[in-house]
Amino acid sequence: MTVARPGSHPSPKRKRGSGSAPTVEALAGASGSDRSAARAEARGSSWNPNIIVFACNWCSYAGADTAGVSRVQHQPHFRMIRVMCSGRIQPGFVLRAFEKGADGVLVSGCHIGDCHYVFGNERALEQFEKTKNIVKLLGLEEGRLRLEWISAAEGARFAEVINEFTDQVRALGPSPLANSDQLSAVSYQRSAKAARLRAES
Amino acid sequence: MPDIAETARTTRAWACYDCGKCTATCPIARAGSNYTPRRHVLATNLGKREIIDNGSLFDCLTCSLCDQRCPADVGYTGLVRKLRELSFREGVEPECPHGGALQSVMRTMAKGGTKQNRLEWLSSDLKTEPKQGEVFYWTGCTMYYDTFFTDFQLATLEATRAAVRLMNNLGVTPVVSPDERCCGHDLLWNGDRKNFELLARHNIKLVAERGAETLVISCAECLRTWKLDYEPLFEGKPPRILHLTEYLAEYLPKLKFHANPPAKRRVTFQDPCRLGRHLGIYDAPRRMLEALPGIELVEMRRSGPAAICCAGGTWSNCDRFAKQIQVERLREARATGADMMVTACPKCQIHFRCAMKDPNLGSEIEIEMRDVAELVADALEKADG
Structure with a gap:
């Protein structure tokens, strides 16, 4: 899996709605929290969600690229995890994201019939249904999880889905599991060490 | 937090005289794995740190069959759990299935x-x-x-x-x-x-x-x-x-079962490792089954304290050895002539039903599986609801 930021962050120079837009220099010196605060202010809200987007290599990830190169503006409060096929996205991925405090999770893949692996996205759909039911049992709001099919050509649609989903999750507020991130820090160190040990053996 | 030496003390690993009965009984070792409880006990006694680092502890089914056979009364299952805690703290985790x-x-x-x-x-x-x-x-x-x-x-x-x-x-x-x-x-x-x-x-x-x-x-x-x-x-x-x-x-006398069972069923009981060997509860489920009208209970070749477990107890081990154990156990159940395998643990059902999905074996190992509670509830007189 590759963790990547989509190449579509709104350029600070172009930000609208504020007469005194911060300069590039000021932003470069600003800490991460200052920056997200600036963005939140621009959206008229004090809080920005943390969203995890799972995207397949062949359609949705390329769709995000299309949005980026076409300079379609969209909200930047998500991290993308690229997988080869949406069929790879099993309940464990999504549940782990929520466990570690993600406020929303978006699962995306090729449209049904367009899968690069023929039926991978049908499997993704099955896995998603199962995941959704587990999330419901756990008592998380259903609105925090969404499945969308986005093709490589649908840059504008990618931006639209992201904006809509970000607003939806923002309206729900922080995930009830987001407050104690102590745990995730510990288990991150743990999995890093486990991976190292495995590589050495 | 116990260390390796303390674990050797508290689990009686020190009493081991290296007879190897644990490895000889271990279902995974018998299925062909390199897994060996005997060497784990030895390593614990020698205070070898590799045992914690190499992750092999997570292969144990913790079914406690070896504890049952050990002539020196070593608590191997307890030993595994204590050492797993040490392992986990060091960042070694099981390869979680699913x-x-x-x-x-x-x-x-x-x-x-x-x-x-x-x-x-x-x-x-x-x-x-x-x-x-x-x-x-x-x-x-x-x-x-x-x-x-x-x-x-x-x-x-x-x-x-x-x-x-x-x-x-x-x-x-x-x-x-x-x-x-x-x-x-x-x-x-x-x-x-x-x-x-x-x-x-x-x-x-x-x-x-x-x-x-x-x-x-x-x-x-x-x-x-x-x-x-x-x-x-x-x-x-x-x-x-x-x-x-x-x-x-x-409350057995208070339970009213219907007098005319619709069909006679021959069933066999799969002792869950937690219920049987871990807690010593063998009789209660059998008493319930035997009290049911129209139910005939037959035992598998290995039952009670000798029962073989479903090989997936702690969501930390699922491999070809586990599958082999499950298939073998299902064959044993079929050999009794029973048409249903009754158990008292949801995980037994999950793991055996999964094994039954093997397309190469198909109907060879298929058997209906239900929980003992379902059978007892089904036998209740309908008037009571």
């Missing part, structure tokens, strides 16, 4: 903060008490299992419903709570004591607040955890903890 989804669910419950929707299975004919009551029925996580394992028509919730129906039939309205959380069994056996204790403290408090004096549990793993692993954490008087079959056996 992408770690179930561990995530358990840790999410340990974190808390959400209100679970875990009681949607309660149908209108079942009477339960949401607040205070003398008897607390511990549902376990069957609702999660049925939701997650959609591939093999799993219906472990049927047993959960049957348990409430049976208690209602005895005139008992059990307390059932949506605030119940995972008992922490699997996390503890994966070495994650921190999250286990979070869950344990929450659950102990919950049952105490409901004023329950008796806690009835139908899942073998939850029962083990409540009876043995929660014990040091209780504050004040712990409730009386019973397996559903133990509870029912006490």
Whole structure:
């Protein structure tokens, strides 16, 4: 899996709605929290969600690229995890994201019939249904999880889905599991060490 | 926190005289794996750190069959669990099957903060008490299992419903709570004591607040955890903890079974490792089955203390050896001539049903599987509901 930021962050120079837009220099010196605060202010809200987007290599990830190169503006409060096929996205991925405090999770893949692996996205759909039911049992709001099919050509649609989903999750507020991130820090160190040990053996 | 030397002391590993009976009995070793309890005990006695680092501890089924056979009374299963805790602290984790989804669910419950929707299975004919009551029925996580394992028509919730129906039939309205959380069994056996204790403290408090004096549990793993692993954490008087079959056996004369069973069934009982070897409960489920009209109980070649487990107890090991153990056990069940395998643990059902999906074996190892609670509830006189 590759963790990547989509190449579509709104350029600070172009930000609208504020007469005194911060300069590039000021932003470069600003800490991460200052920056997200600036963005939140621009959206008229004090809080920005943390969203995890799972995207397949062949359609949705390329769709995000299309949005980026076409300079379609969209909200930047998500991290993308690229997988080869949406069929790879099993309940464990999504549940782990929520466990570690993600406020929303978006699962995306090729449209049904367009899968690069023929039926991978049908499997993704099955896995998603199962995941959704587990999330419901756990008592998380259903609105925090969404499945969308986005093709490589649908840059504008990618931006639209992201904006809509970000607003939806923002309206729900922080995930009830987001407050104690102590745990995730510990288990991150743990999995890093486990991976190292495995590589050495 | 115990270290290797202390583990050797407290589990009687020091008493080992290297006879190798543990490895000779170990189901995984017999299935052809390189796994060897004998060498683990030896390494523990010599204080070798590799045992903690190489992750091999997570291959153990913790079925406790070796403990049963050990002439020196070494507690190998306890040894594995203590060393797994050390391993886990060092950052070595099991290769969780199912992408770690179930561990995530358990840790999410340990974190808390959400209100679970875990009681949607309660149908209108079942009477339960949401607040205070003398008897607390511990549902376990069957609702999660049925939701997650959609591939093999799993219906472990049927047993959960049957348990409430049976208690209602005895005139008992059990307390059932949506605030119940995972008992922490699997996390503890994966070495994650921190999250286990979070869950344990929450659950102990919950049952105490409901004023329950008796806690009835139908899942073998939850029962083990409540009876043995929660014990040091209780504050004040712990409730009386019973397996559903133990509870029912006490009231056996009060249960009214219908006189004319629709069909005679030959069944065999799969002892869950937690219920049998871990807790020594062999008779109660058998007494219940034998009391049922139209049910003939036949034993498998290896039953009771010698029973072979489902090979997937702690969500930390699933491999070709586990599959082989399951297939062999299913063949044993079929060899009895029984047409149903009855058990008392949802995980037995999950793992054997999974093995039955093997397309190469197909109908060769197929057998109907149900929980003992379902059978008893089905045999009730219908007039009572």
